[in-house]
Amino acid sequence: MEFEDMQKIWNADSQQFAYAIDEDAMYQRILAKKKGSKRTVNKMEWFLMAVNVLAGAVILGKNILKDLHNPYLYAMTGLLIVASGYIFWRRKQRLAGENHFDRSITGDLDHAIRNAQYRERLSLSAFFYATPLFALIFWSAYKDNESTIFLVGIALLFVVTIVLSIFEHRFIHMRYRKRLEKMKKMLENG
Amino acid sequence: MTEEKQQDILHDWLNRHKGLFFKVVRAYARNEEDRDDLFQEITLQVWRSIPNFRRESAETTWIYRIAFNTAIRWHSKEKKHKEGRQSMDMAPILEAVPEYQDERLSWLYERIAQLAETDRSLCLLLLDGFSYKEMAQIVGISESNVAVKIHRIKKYLQEQSQKKG
Numbered sequence: 001m002e003f004e005d006m007q008k009i010w011n012a013d014s015q016q017f018a019y020a021i022d023e024d025a026m027y028q029r030i031l032a033k034k035k036g037s038k039r040t041v042n043k044m045e046w047f048l049m050a051v052n053v054l055a056g057a058v059i060l061g062k063n064i065l066k067d068l069h070n071p072y073l074y075a076m077t078g079l080l081i082v083a084s085g086y087i088f089w090r091r092k093q094r095l096a097g098e099n100h101f102d103r104s105i106t107g108d109l110d111h112a113i114r115n116a117q118y119r120e121r122l123s124l125s126a127f128f129y130a131t132p133l134f135a136l137i138f139w140s141a142y143k144d145n146e147s148t149i150f151l152v153g154i155a156l157l158f159v160v161t162i163v164l165s166i167f168e169h170r171f172i173h174m175r176y177r178k179r180l181e182k183m184k185k186m187l188e189n190g
Numbered sequence: 191m192t193e194e195k196q197q198d199i200l201h202d203w204l205n206r207h208k209g210l211f212f213k214v215v216r217a218y219a220r221n222e223e224d225r226d227d228l229f230q231e232i233t234l235q236v237w238r239s240i241p242n243f244r245r246e247s248a249e250t251t252w253i254y255r256i257a258f259n260t261a262i263r264w265h266s267k268e269k270k271h272k273e274g275r276q277s278m279d280m281a282p283i284l285e286a287v288p289e290y291q292d293e294r295l296s297w298l299y300e301r302i303a304q305l306a307e308t309d310r311s312l313c314l315l316l317l318d319g320f321s322y323k324e325m326a327q328i329v330g331i332s333e334s335n336v337a338v339k340i341h342r343i344k345k346y347l348q349e350q351s352q353k354k355g
Contacts, residue, residue, distance in 0.1 A: 019284045
């Protein structure tokens with residue numbers, strides 16, 4: 001069969017009628033997905049900001065209301081608020097760059113890669129920021145003469161957090177970004 | 191733009207270009223459930239894109255670009271149904287019409303499915319008669335790169351056809 005014959009088969013009207021669409025069900029699903037599919041990055045940013053601000057406020061409130069005036073707790077509050085501000089700033093930068101991609105498939109892939117890189121960096125920054133935060137929590141607990149079991153518990157929680165954040169970083173965000181980059185390479189170089 | 195207006199435009203596009211949607215879905219999804227999933231995803235993305243459509247390009251070019259991009263990324267998610275598994279929770283949106291199923295076309299789709307996902311988009315555009323320039327714009331690669339890939343795709347299809355006899 002010559003290529004022109006394949007094109008004739010391809011252009012047959014049957015392609016247009018190969019499927020029947022249940023449009024009512026389709027619109028219902030579109031609307032349902034629209035409601036339920038706020039972007040992952042968006043959710044991640046708001047969640048991190050809210051958790052940081054809330055945790056900072058609770059620690060600060062406790063420190064002031066209970067008349068503790070513990071400098072480590074003040075430092076922890078500061079760290080949490082700074083982290084929240086940093087995420088907000090990165091988010092603003094990300095949103096500003098949203099429309100700077102051309103409208104081709106490679107342009108869309110570039111956009112997806114940039115979003116994946118952003119998520120990767122966000123998970124990496126959470127990893128770096130968890131270390132001083134846990135150090136402050138640990139030191140504060142130690143100074144308050146908390147039990148050894150309590151201190152071991154904090155250390156274990158820290159280890160679990162780090163392991164999970166490494167897992168998220170490497171096996172979710174990095175892997176996804178690499179897959180997109182591979183696709184772009186295939187598209188450009190074949 | 192209101193949701194109603196968006197819905198009207200999608201309805202109009204589906205009426206006039208549904209063949210295009212079906213082509214992409216058949217080229218990228220292997221079984222009926224995956225086709226249903228992918229069709230939903232493509233219609234959702236096309237629906238979302240409607241407020242951004244500025245008529246700088248033809249409707250078909252716009253829809254193809256979104257459909258391909260959705261299909262390529264959907265394909266890479268590796269979250270497909272296992273062959274034969276039935277979705278119990280939702281009725282399908284797409285229903286194959288048996289009298290319009292063509293054996294030669296199915297053979298062609300099977301061959302297209304063997305191509306890398308990024309090459310499938312070019313193959314569909316080629317069969318639909320898009321020029322190299324248009325293909326280069328939709329895919330975002332140079333015309334010479336398109337020419338090289340198209341040459342390879344045509345050669346592959348012809349070899350497959352000869353094997354079939």
